[in-house]
Amino acid sequence: MGRIRNSSFSHAIEDLYLPQVEQFGIALKCCGAALAGGVSNERVDARVVVCPLGRAGAVVSHRIRIKRDIRFEERGVLGLCVSTLSADSLALCPVVQPGDPHETGNVAVFGQDRYERSYPLRAGSVQDAVSVTFLPTWFDAREGAGAACARELINTAGDACVGGPELALDGLLRSLSPLFGGAMLDERRLAVGADAVATLAIGWYAERERAERAAGTLAQARLVRAARHLVVQHLDEDLSLDRIARDLLVSRTRLCAAFRRETGEGLGSFVRRVRMERAAYLLEDDVMSVGEIAAAVGYQRASSFTVAFERCVGCSPQHWRKRVLEARAAT
Secondary structure (H helix, E strand, O other): OOOOOOOOOOHHHHHHHHHHHHHHOOOOEEEOOEEEEEEEOOOEEEEEEEEEOOOOEEEEEEEEEEOOOEEEEEEEOOEEEEEEEOHHHHOOOOOEOOOOOOOOOEEEEEEEOOEEEEEEEOOOOEEEEEEEEEOHHHHHOOOOHHHHHHHHHHHHOEEEOOOOOHHHHHHHHHHOOHHHOOOOOOHHHHHHHHHHHHHHHHHHHHHHHHHHHHHOOHHHHHHHHHHHHHHHHOOOOOOOHHHHHHHOOOOHHHHHHHHHHHHOOOHHHHHHHHHHHHHHHHOOOOOOOHHHHHHHOOOOOHHHHHHHHHHHHOOOHHHHHHHHHHHHHHO
């Protein structure tokens, strides 16, 4: 059930929607070039629409209400993703989290690698999103500075869009999905809309770089963005300062100095903080064991994770989980 294929989709694009429909048991049907379906059961109320952008991308939208804690498996593809998300979906997005997410309309622009990961979807959470994913081949047919900037974004971006065109991007993205007030567009109009999304997202990134160039901080800002992107995308791997510097082709000394100047925080502290924030989130239900959470945030041994968590939070992972679950049961 759910494994409905469409010849308009490449295998890379199928990785964006098949995990969702298979795990939720959604029966997809062809609606022109698109696929659409939904399900309502004891676990979820869910609707999904997937529209191809030729074979070089897709618009994937979903409205999902989680009724019971479940474990979700996800696959990613190499490409550039522009999304508008509910707060619960943003929390699972591979970007540095903003301090004050909105209930809806959070826009994120991020490059992603090929990956497989699992995480819990919490009972009561609202997993709403419209995402346009551009494979690298989308930009092969497009020339100029915008295409070059897009290829750079795939490798370095991972940010919530704040103080830029987030309202315009939110409106554009919603217009591409019938689940959020838009229409079921034909392939030509969908491509026009996707191009507008890419143009706005790339323009936001380029404008930020122009301001940094004018301030004389562009090289430093680029390096720090790349470091943050690497950390968020590979949280379950070795993230020693030497490994990050090696992957970014820069000396450890230069990287650490640039990171502190740009953010006011040490790179090592940033890695530990992001790991502990993700661990605390994963501990807020009992879908994953402490050992699985330790591995998900880059610790080979659960004992090492427990020591690090206690040092950061002031209590053991087990005690944190118990306290959160008891507080939730009391409300």
